[in-house]
Amino acid sequence: MMPRPFKDSISNKLMLVVMATTFITLLVYGSIMLVFDLRGYHEELINDVRTQASIVADVSAPALEFNDPQTASQHLGLLRTRPVIIHAALLTPSGERFAEYISARSTREEEPIAWPSRNNRVAGYVIEGNRLEVWQPLVKDGQILGSVYISARYELSNRLVNYVLILVGVMAASLGFALFIATWLRGALTGPIFAVTDIARQVMQTRDFALRAEKHSEDEIGVLVDAFNDMLREIERRAKALEASNHSLEHEMSERQAAERALRIADRRKDEFLATLAHELRNPLAPLANGLRILRLPGQMSPEQQTALVVMERQLKQMVRLVDDLLDVSRITTGKLTITKSLVDLQSIMQSAIETSGLFIEELGHDLEVDMPARPICIDADPVRLAQVFSNLLNNAAKYTPRGGKIRFSARVENGQAIIDVVDNGIGIEAEMLAEIFGMFIQVDQSLERDQAGLGVGLALSKRLVELHGGNLLVGSAGHSLGSTFTVVVDVEHENADAGDPRASSPKTRVEPCRVLLVDDNVDFVTSLKTLLTHSGHEVRLAHSGADALAMAGEYVPDIAFLDIGMPGMNGYDLARALRQLPELAHCTLVAVTGWGQEKDRQLSKEAGFDHHLLKPASLEDIKALIEFGSVAT
Template sequence: MNLDCENLQQLDLISAIINHTAEGLYATDATGKIVFINPAAERMLGWSRDELIGKCAHELIHYKRADGSPIAEEDCPLLEVMRSGKTLHNHEDAFARKDGSLFPVLCSSTPIVKEGRVAGAIIAFQDITERKRAEAKLFQLASIIESSDDAIISIDLDGTIVSWNSSAERLYGYAANEIVGQHITRLLPLDRKDEAAEFTLRIKRGEHIEHYETARLRKDGALVNVSLTVSPVKDEKGRIIGISKIARDITERKRVEEALANQRRWLEYLLNLAPIPILLVEPNSARVLFANRAADEMSGNNISRDGHADAHYLRYPCTDARGQRIPADELPGARVARGERLEGFQMDWHTPYGKRSLLIYADILPSMHGHPATAIIICQDITEIKRIEEELRTANRLKDEFLATLSHELRTPLTAILGWSRMLLTGALDEATTREALETIERNARAQSQLIEDLMDISRIITGKLRLDARPVDLASVIEATIASVRPAAEAKALRLQVVLDPLAGPVLGDPARLQQVLWNLLSNAIKFTPKGGSIQVRLERVDSHVEIAVSDTGQGIKPDFLPFVFDRFRQADATTARAHGGLGLGLAIVRHLVELHGGTVRVDSPGEGQGATFTVQLPIMIMHREASDKETRYAPSGPSSVVTPALDGLRVLVVEDEADARQLLAVALERHGAEVIAVSSAQEALAAIESATPDVIISDIGMPREDGYALIRKVRALPRERGGNIPAAALTAYAGSEDRKRALLAGFQAHIPKPVDPSELIAVVASLAGRTGTPSV
């Protein structure tokens, strides 16, 4: 009896709890019909207990989703609990009231299991309408914050950033994931670090900070001007738990304020922008009221405000257009103080940094708007104009000198030609004199022809129409031919000609006629300017990947101040009518242009007047001998080769050469003997070519930019055998010494071919490396 009473008490307790809980509860049987509902559920649903008991819960309570769309029974998550026997926890859904309206709920469904079978379910739910409204408000507030043009951030009381809107990202440059969790001092410049602690202290005292103007640091290190509003963040009990900061970019406002301030100073600003020196001075006293930036720069920042306008001029002498020193009382400031108006007063100011030519204007600005009358002095620096005028005068003088020289040089041979021609026409000359006359006419005709050729060459040079007929040239043969042509003139002056030729100099690619013209001009000059009994030396030698031709003499030499102008057109060291030597001053200008057309350089060295001169021509050596076509012949004679070169049919050859012309020449030579050629310009491209199509032989230049041939072959030898690590390779290089050959072999090359290489030698080496002949010579 006591046990039953105790059980009844427990049931009463449970019933009281169920009936008085704020959470809605209802229970269903295995078919989904409601068998129990508590008062809270009745209130929330609007149904009475009697109206729901025995009714299908799905049909009355849970038949629509939150968006109003119907829920099929097989898709109902609450019915799924009875089918699966698994509890559903904290599921957000929508229930229907009696009037058909929907409201959001947070529900849980637990299956009722009896004897191992699901006999029904208990559904507990809460009306979360208010929570959803609060979430919506929070979302709306977050959207407002996110869409605000102002940067809105919040920090905790320790200064750690906890929220960051998109405007903050735009203003400061940090994305939220970069800055949230960082301390607020990350945004503060060094000189404003104390502001963080100051703001926190004021907020803790309950203060609000509004429109505090300061500067903050962007991610890129730039400063941005901001106006801050700082407020406390409180919890539901009113306790301060954080700080909210709204930052408005006031950069534009600051710019406008600065512009307004500049407008108040418009005159000073305008005058400082002027590229010419401007002074505003007080009439009568010539006291400086204002000097713009250009005036400061012109005077070396020596203009003193409130000082005399001429004070900076008085530091250094000033001269007039005639070169006479200007007295102090005639300087611009003194004249303006007397009320004079200056219109283009010219003077030269001799400073330690050079002469400055100035054109000065001055006048009195009348008083207006309460401002007293003010004198203005404007100085125009015409130093550059004067320099250009001087250059034009020099150019005109050179033109006049050239025309005078040209007239003289053309008339002189004409005089001899016409004079002797008339004497020949008389028939009164004997045989010896007749022969002398004819030789004189021929010699002067040739001289005039050479003058005309020089003029035509200069014309072609100026118009860019001078062209080369390039072919392999043996410079030793060119030098010997030129020496032969000038030897009579040298012997006539008892000059000793010494020729030193390097047999290993190698050929160059060039125009033999033009190269002979270069040497003829240099040798003719040497003969012309070397006195009787002197000596001239011509030296040909190979220097690294170039050949040098040096023409030295013991003649009159060149003055140091004329050396920079030696190769200028129409320039002569002595252009007077009393000069000792003829000529138009074009020869060396033609030499420089022809040498540069060949890809070379020319320079002159002279210890000074009376100490001789050396002209050095440097030309690039030819990469290899090119076989002559049917339409051309080698300028330097060479005998035919008796060696039959092997065929390279079926061989794939990788050519690595950074010079495009040399690369093409190598490729053509190899292809003409049947090879398949892959031509690349760098080590990187070579490695890529090996990866894509393994060659049978590699021919590589040594001197290349970024990675040279040594680096390439080391990388190739580091490759596995199956990927081309053992491809035979030859080094093709202008570095032809024994140490260079040894270094190439040690680096991993099997052969070393010095430039220039004969095509037959190249073919033989490739064939040998491919195993088609014997071992190549290294």
């Protein structure tokens, strides 16, 4: 905390600066010199004593070798020229004293003589208090003849005290001279500064930037006054410019906020557009799928027609997959991708993925090798989403492997984790692409000649789905044309060694025909679906609006009703709520069949009273499963 006199007066501050600068400069310089001197003294003393020990060792080696203590004592006596040495001795290999030297000063002052307690077979030194002890072995032809021991005064503390006393004296004299200079400067410099201070105070109080300080000299203080006056002129100019800039900034801020709002609205509309696009694309795909199923009904068909039918079915599946990927883009970017976990068998999920991708792999002429553990593996997972991950990986392996390649789909359990590998011998992945392969819209093969294409979201979606399961998706490749390996790692709940046949507990099919109500404004879809269900023996009625369906339901009393959501007039949610109010439909199963497939859409259908939510184009197998079993097989 600065004392008050130094806070109020610039002259006192100037004096404080001069005195403090002088003091700190002297203190820092003195400290540096002190450290440098003490360090030099330390190193010089050690080197000097060790040199003396080496010299004594060299000249005394013959005396030790020929057992001549007198000559050795004479050699040690030469150390009297070094007053710092107080004691020296030649020792035999067993540590016994062979010859000795004690300085006259040490004898007069009756200094105690210490002997080394360390191993004298290795050269070294030690500092204990104010003593420096050095020992040097005598070696000749690899044989130790003895050693030299020297004890010297280590007067570091005395040297430190003397240096500090000198430093204190120098600092006292310097500070006295600095005080004289500071007193003179205080009067010569602060007068004009006080005049500038008064003008500055008036400017702050009156906000009158036209005031100017009076100039009294042409020295640096005069330059300061000119600079102060120029500053006032500049402040006056900038104050006007700042006021204009503030108005411009306010306008820009309002425009920026409007742009940010527009971006948020555009982002929300983009998500809405993707969802709407997926819905609108699914609507025409649904009757197309039903039409192809009708063509599959028993009848005569030429080979060319059969081939065309296969092509159309394959391309329709590709369209459905692209639509699903398009919707998943929005779910990934908004963080709305979710899963519903349950305890399921890993092998059944893998088998589902094989059924989904098997035909595609077969069409490309690949050899698929499957290796599953014999024991059932129970995991906590969303079976549909995890099967989607495996199917994506199998499809990728098939797409990026030249025709007639090999794909291996295997699973194993290690350290409580299930490890599922999809290995191919395809085009491989370059090292620089491995870190980016799971990015959105990344394509491994970007050439125009590639056989298969997609949106580039499959791997990004797969990795996110695996992470939602608490696992990880890894990739490895030795390089171009050397194939690739994708590895899914998820936790295992338990392995069941005695699991029975899962088909034993599967529900029995209801063989009696059901009363089915189909409600959709897409006439092509419900008409084609009616043909398929009627062919399966069920009684089916159609309605193309919510009002017609509500009027028909009370009389018809369907066992199950498939309702579209986006209908004009009364939408599917309102129709479901109205049907739930009819007592005669208390046991009717309501199924939403719609192109709206986001999580919020499923939640809305559940709140409206729907039992199930199917996404267009719904598979005939799922529709039949709901009619005959009351649930969809997973």
